[in-house]
Amino acid sequence: MKLGCCYYPEHWPETLWTGDAAQMADLGLSLVRIGEFAWSRIEPEPGRYDWAWLDRAVETLRNAGLQIIMGTPTATPPKWLVDSMPDMLAIDLDGKPRKFGSRRHYCFSHKGYRAECARIVAAMAERYGEHPAIAAWQTDNEYGCHDTVLSISDAAAEGFRQWLADRYTTIAALNTAWGNVFWSMEYRDFAEIDPPFLTVTEAHPAHVLDYRRFASDEVAAFNALQVDIIRSASPGRDVLHNFMGFYNDFDHHKLSKDLDLATWDSYPLGFLEQFWFSDEEKAAYTRQGHPDIAAYHHDLYRGMCSGANARRWGVMEQQPGPVNWAKWNPAPLPGMVRLWSWEAAAHGAEFCSYFRWRQVPFAQEQMHAGLLRPDSQPAPGFDEVQQIAQELDNIDLRDNAQASVALIFSYDADWMVRTQPQGADFRYDELTFRWYSALRQLGLDVDIVSTQAPLDGYKLIVAPTLPHMDAQLIERLKELDATILFGPRTGSKSENLSIPDQHGLAFMDLHVERVESLRPGLKEGLPNSDLTVERWMEDAGNGLESNYTLADGRNLLIRQLNFHYCAGWPDNDLLRVIMRDMAVMAGLKVYDLPSALRISQRSGKIFAFNYGTEALDLSATFPQLMGTDLLIGNIILPPAGVAIWKAERDS
Ligand code: GAL
Numbered sequence: 001m002k003l004g005c006c007y008y009p010e011h012w013p014e015t016l017w018t019g020d021a022a023q024m025a026d027l028g029l030s031l032v033r034i035g036e037f038a039w040s041r042i043e044p045e046p047g048r049y050d051w052a053w054l055d056r057a058v059e060t061l062r063n064a065g066l067q068i069i070m071g072t073p074t075a076t077p078p079k080w081l082v083d084s085m086p087d088m089l090a091i092d093l094d095g096k097p098r099k100f101g102s103r104r105h106y107c108f109s110h111k112g113y114r115a116e117c118a119r120i121v122a123a124m125a126e127r128y129g130e131h132p133a134i135a136a137w138q139t140d141n142e143y144g145c146h147d148t149v150l151s152i153s154d155a156a157a158e159g160f161r162q163w164l165a166d167r168y169t170t171i172a173a174l175n176t177a178w179g180n181v182f183w184s185m186e187y188r189d190f191a192e193i194d195p196p197f198l199t200v201t202e203a204h205p206a207h208v209l210d211y212r213r214f215a216s217d218e219v220a221a222f223n224a225l226q227v228d229i230i231r232s233a234s235p236g237r238d239v240l241h242n243f244m245g246f247y248n249d250f251d252h253h254k255l256s257k258d259l260d261l262a263t264w265d266s267y268p269l270g271f272l273e274q275f276w277f278s279d280e281e282k283a284a285y286t287r288q289g290h291p292d293i294a295a296y297h298h299d300l301y302r303g304m305c306s307g308a309n310a311r312r313w314g315v316m317e318q319q320p321g322p323v324n325w326a327k328w329n330p331a332p333l334p335g336m337v338r339l340w341s342w343e344a345a346a347h348g349a350e351f352c353s354y355f356r357w358r359q360v361p362f363a364q365e366q367m368h369a370g371l372l373r374p375d376s377q378p379a380p381g382f383d384e385v386q387q388i389a390q391e392l393d394n395i396d397l398r399d400n401a402q403a404s405v406a407l408i409f410s411y412d413a414d415w416m417v418r419t420q421p422q423g424a425d426f427r428y429d430e431l432t433f434r435w436y437s438a439l440r441q442l443g444l445d446v447d448i449v450s451t452q453a454p455l456d457g458y459k460l461i462v463a464p465t466l467p468h469m470d471a472q473l474i475e476r477l478k479e480l481d482a483t484i485l486f487g488p489r490t491g492s493k494s495e496n497l498s499i500p501d502q503h504g505l506a507f508m509d510l511h512v513e514r515v516e517s518l519r520p521g522l523k524e525g526l527p528n529s530d531l532t533v534e535r536w537m538e539d540a541g542n543g544l545e546s547n548y549t550l551a552d553g554r555n556l557l558i559r560q561l562n563f564h565y566c567a568g569w570p571d572n573d574l575l576r577v578i579m580r581d582m583a584v585m586a587g588l589k590v591y592d593l594p595s596a597l598r599i600s601q602r603s604g605k606i607f608a609f610n611y612g613t614e615a616l617d618l619s620a621t622f623p624q625l626m627g628t629d630l631l632i633g634n635i636i637l638p639p640a641g642v643a644i645w646k647a648e649r650d651s
Contacts, residue, residue, distance in 0.1 A: 027371075034058075490505060
């Protein structure tokens with residue numbers, strides 16, 4: 001795994017550049033990402049390019065032996081451009097423009113803006129495409145950041161009508177597919193259809209779902225435009241994008257078909273603070289991040305690219321200290337920057353790059369840590385990077401093999417659930433995370449894969465929910481002898497988000513008679529046990545075999561041959577019990593890890609990580625392990641500690 005950093009030469013006096021580059025190389029970094037927000041310096045006025053400074057920056061980095069990932073600057077269109085076509089601004093769901101003064105103030109559907117992007121990307125790709133220091137290109141920056149995928153601008157509305165006409169061909173077909181007879185919502189022409197927002201009450205769910213699908217396709221098309229230009233001007237270089245954490249507003253699998261590798265931006269402390277983790281979890285992991293946050297995304301993004309690029313991924317931005325954007329922004333526990341980096345290596349990352357080289361003393365992100373302080377003194381993360389840079393030289397990390405467990409992830413499933421949650425806390429990203437986390441607490445390695453991914457070779461396959469079950473996927477699953485587990489609501493909807501004539505899991509003889517959502521505090525338990533179901537429960541599978549039955553008599557875990565269906569949302573403890581059963585049934589070796597310990601098995605090694613604030617004794621979990629076996633670390637693993645030893649994979 002290579003190490004790198006994000007650098008903004010335009011933020012610093014040129015007198016600092018040579019020293020910065022030399023210090024990066026000394027630290028053990030070999031990659032630098034630059035350029036992604038520099039449009040106003042590259043093209044200060046319409047059509048007047050100023051390449052001289054960027055040429056010198058590229059040369060300076062190259063002279064220090066660094067390789068460059070060049071970002072296209074399309075996340076930050078300059079003021080003159082916005083003023084030249086004010087209708088390029090995105091319009092939010094309340095009908096308000098997303099104005100100039102920060103970033104991402106554009107609508108993906110605006111044709112004029114797309115043409116301007118094509119122009120600036122072509123100019124950059126022609127200038128640097130064959131430069132020997134350019135190793136890769138990053139398109140734009142974090143598509144969707146600051147909630148920018150859904151826009152209801154005129155350009156988007158027009159694009160949506162065309163998208164609908166392509167999909168349904170006739171307006172009659174659309175009216176039938178959506179069920180527009182309800183509340184007299186029938187249309188006579190595609191031209192009559194608006195984006196499904198600003199309605200009096202809830203808009204038609206099929207309309208909302210199609211708008212999400214359309215908006216997602218717009219992001220992919222916007223990206224593909226840049227990729228094509230870069231590929232023709234910069235042969236042999238990787239093209240990547242930096243995706244975000246817990247962000248599902250567009251289909252990353254679809255977009256990634258055009259990329260060579262997927263990368264993501266890892267801010268474990270910010271994510272813990274900003275998302276739906278419980279107060280107990282926030283308190284326990286304030287300075288470490290929940291033990292599965294980074295790993296979940298590593299495994300998700302490892303599953304993005306396919307074919308020759310299968311399992312190619314990296315971390316484009318790694319949190320190096322406190323961030324500026326969460327409600328509270330604590331400092332990581334000493335050692336966490338190194339631990340997060342090792343966790344990326346253990347999941348097969350090609351590189352881990354820190355955001356950012358030096359903390360900037362001005363503008364929006366002045367409170368965000370870098371590897372250096374604004375006065376150029378090393379910040380606490382710096383020494384940890386130095387340590388891992390040395391350690392990496394001595395550990396062979398070549399294998400990035402398939403795991404034995406697959407978790408099927410679908411963006412479309414997320415949009416269905418979000419469009420029609422039925423219970424306020426039925427959240428797709430949390431459901432998939434909880435299922436993943438339960439597997440990881442058993443020491444299992446997991447591949448998070450799309451509904452299209454090859455599934456051969458997995459022993460256990462879990463799908464937390466797929467409201468619409470694709471017929472092809474069912475056929476593929478029926479051919480496998482893996483243990484297969486579906487979560488609640490799987491198969492409950494048609495492709496257009498209505499109730500299907502036949503339940504998607506009818507091949508299991510599954511019938512669902514009723515569903516209910518449970519408000520916080522309302523739980524249904526297993527008999528004589530503290531284990532409960534919360535949030536969601538179904539009356540399902542009457543007459544079928546059930547491995548777990550609630551005290552009220554309802555089936556929780558319905559079984560038919562190697563297929564299983566979980567008819568509710570188990571609490572975290574019950575979920576772990578269920579996953580343990582499934583894994584054992586699938587013939588997998590499981591560990592009962594202490595809550596703060598996680599392991600990964602790759603490259604003929606076990607990597608162990610202590611996400612807790614207390615030391616852990618590894619011999620409690622690995623009784624055979626001797627101190628002399630360890631390549632890195634000790635049997636007593638301190639808080640934020642990493643241990644690595646040679647071991648063949650269990651399963
Ligand atoms: C990312 C973004 C960076 C920077 C960083 C701060 O979301 O890509 O440009 O803003 O967050 O943590």
